[in-house]
Amino acid sequence: MAEKKNDQKMTFEKALARLEAIVAEMESGQLSLEKMMEVFEEGSGLVKFCSGQLNEVERKIEQLIKKGDGTETAPFEAAAAK
Amino acid sequence: MNSGRTLNPEPSRPPDGRRIYRVSELTRLIRVALENEFGSVWVEGELSNVHVHSSGHVYFSLKDESTQIQAALFRGDRRHVQVELRDGLKIRAFGDITAYEIRSQYQIIVHRVEEAGKGSLQEAFEQLKKKLAAEGLFEAARKKPLPMLPRRIGIVTSPTGAAIQDMLNILGRRFPNLYILVAPVKVQGEGAAAEIAAAIDTLNARGGLDVLIVGRGGGSLEDLWSFNEEVVARAIARSALPVISAVGHETDFTISDFVADLRAPTPSAAAELVVRPKAEFEQWLAQWAGRLARGLRQRALELKNRLLKVERSDVFREPRSLVKQYRQRIGALHAGLAREVRHRLQRRQQRLDDLGLRFRKQALVWRDAKKQDLRRLAASLKALSPDAVLERGFSITRSADGRVLRDAARVAAGERISTKLHRGTLESEVVKGGAHGGKEK
Numbered sequence: 001m002a003e004k005k006n007d008q009k010m011t012f013e014k015a016l017a018r019l020e021a022i023v024a025e026m027e028s029g030q031l032s033l034e035k036m037m038e039v040f041e042e043g044s045g046l047v048k049f050c051s052g053q054l055n056e057v058e059r060k061i062e063q064l065i066k067k068g069d070g071t072e073t074a075p076f077e078a079a080a081a082k
Numbered sequence: 083m084n085s086g087r088t089l090n091p092e093p094s095r096p097p098d099g100r101r102i103y104r105v106s107e108l109t110r111l112i113r114v115a116l117e118n119e120f121g122s123v124w125v126e127g128e129l130s131n132v133h134v135h136s137s138g139h140v141y142f143s144l145k146d147e148s149t150q151i152q153a154a155l156f157r158g159d160r161r162h163v164q165v166e167l168r169d170g171l172k173i174r175a176f177g178d179i180t181a182y183e184i185r186s187q188y189q190i191i192v193h194r195v196e197e198a199g200k201g202s203l204q205e206a207f208e209q210l211k212k213k214l215a216a217e218g219l220f221e222a223a224r225k226k227p228l229p230m231l232p233r234r235i236g237i238v239t240s241p242t243g244a245a246i247q248d249m250l251n252i253l254g255r256r257f258p259n260l261y262i263l264v265a266p267v268k269v270q271g272e273g274a275a276a277e278i279a280a281a282i283d284t285l286n287a288r289g290g291l292d293v294l295i296v297g298r299g300g301g302s303l304e305d306l307w308s309f310n311e312e313v314v315a316r317a318i319a320r321s322a323l324p325v326i327s328a329v330g331h332e333t334d335f336t337i338s339d340f341v342a343d344l345r346a347p348t349p350s351a352a353a354e355l356v357v358r359p360k361a362e363f364e365q366w367l368a369q370w371a372g373r374l375a376r377g378l379r380q381r382a383l384e385l386k387n388r389l390l391k392v393e394r395s396d397v398f399r400e401p402r403s404l405v406k407q408y409r410q411r412i413g414a415l416h417a418g419l420a421r422e423v424r425h426r427l428q429r430r431q432q433r434l435d436d437l438g439l440r441f442r443k444q445a446l447v448w449r450d451a452k453k454q455d456l457r458r459l460a461a462s463l464k465a466l467s468p469d470a471v472l473e474r475g476f477s478i479t480r481s482a483d484g485r486v487l488r489d490a491a492r493v494a495a496g497e498r499i500s501t502k503l504h505r506g507t508l509e510s511e512v513v514k515g516g517a518h519g520g521k522e523k
Contacts, residue, residue: 058259
């Protein structure tokens with residue numbers, strides 16, 4: 001459960017920071033081969049996560065439209081607006 | 083001639099009850115009356131027909147919706163006026179009301195000018211800034227960090243200006259797959275500030291966004307004024323989403339800029355500040371992935387090399403040979419030891435041999451010496467032997483029972499005796515017993 005929470009909280013920033021730490025650790029040459037494999041696994045996962053974050057969202061430009069008391073969205077057409 | 087308090091001065095000459103002024107007289111009286119009544123005043127209006135005379139004096143009109151008043155700024159006062167006078171500019175002028183008698187035109191001779199609005203707006207701006215600063219709304223500690231990778235961006239601005247187009251173009255170029263939600267608002271004029279504030283709240287309430295950009299393109303101070311209003315400042319301050327303020331040009335600073343988490347000098351700049359180019363992210367990631375893989379490879383290589391080194395060491399390469407080596411070494415030691423022992427034994431033997439030889443030699447010497455001694459001794463012994471005595475003519479006489487007779491008295495007549503000579507023995511009978519007459523030898 002704690003892990004799930006961590007996953008939810010994982011952000012691009014955190015992933016990059018962890019990745020940086022991992023690479024620094026690896027490059028320090030202090031790790032055992034076993035530990036090395038372990039952090040490499042983790043680092044690969046982080047790269048994948050970050051890459052996923054870059055591509056997760058689809059291109060879309062919308063605008064807010066008042067609808068009764070609330071709002072809804074519609075495609076944004078700036079040229080037509082003027 | 084001198085000043086009167088009333089517009090109905092005493093007529094100079096009263097013909098048939100009527101008072102007739104000369105024009106100049108009347109004009110002068112009017113001027114004096116005007117000057118006395120109004121003196122120095124502040125008046126606010128919009129400049130028009132601004133004309134700079136070759137003399138250096140500036141003539142213009144000040145007007146509002148329906149009326150206008152002539153004004154002049156003389157060269158000597160012009161030096162003290164900082165505002166650049168141009169048609170359409172709203173100013174406040176301080177000057178003396180007077181009349182130009184030649185044309186019977188009343189006017190204001192201006193001594194000081196300040197931009198209208200600017201004074202009061204500037205004042206309002208400073209007051210609000212001071213107030214919000216005192217509340218701590220501008221403090222760096224309050225500023226929220228911008229997300230490194232905002233993928234959903236809310237923009238509060240006019241949907242029709244160049245600003246939104248510029249931002250969309252730049253964002254699309256930098257990061258093609260973004261979700262952008264525009265909250266269209268009035269950005270100037272009546273109610274604009276309230277709309278902007280409401281839009282900030284709405285976008286926060288909707289959720290799903292990473293960051294907001296609030297702004298508009300360039301304009302006059304009045305045009306940008308909505309972003310100096312408290313309601314907007316408060317909306318930005320309470321926004322849970324980080325806010326980038328992007329109002330006007332580089333030189334325009336608004337209250338929004340101070341409250342926002344980041345000030346962008348222009349809307350276009352905001353689009354560039356809000357997110358790095360996607361290509362840059364991708365390059366980054368590729369680099370990290372590369373370093374990750376290189377790190378592992380390098381480490382693996384290091385370990386492999388160490389392993390190889392160990393493998394190449396004697397123990398692992400051929401254990402048997404090592405044993406053999408030890409054996410050989412032990413063998414060599416043994417051989418050495420044996421050689422040593424043998425050597426020592428040999429040396430000892432040598433010494434023994436030497437000793438033996440010397441001993442034998444000595445023994446021979448001794449023996450020869452002894453032989454001589456013996457020969458000498460034998461010769462002496464021979465000289466002492468009975469045979470040698472017998473040879474010289476002596477004899478040995480023994481009784482019948484074999485005793486050597488040395489005393490004649492011991493032998494009685496008739497007794498048989500034997501006498502040994504040098505050669506052979508004689509047996510005889512004693513004729514007469516012996517008496518001690520002679521000396522026995």
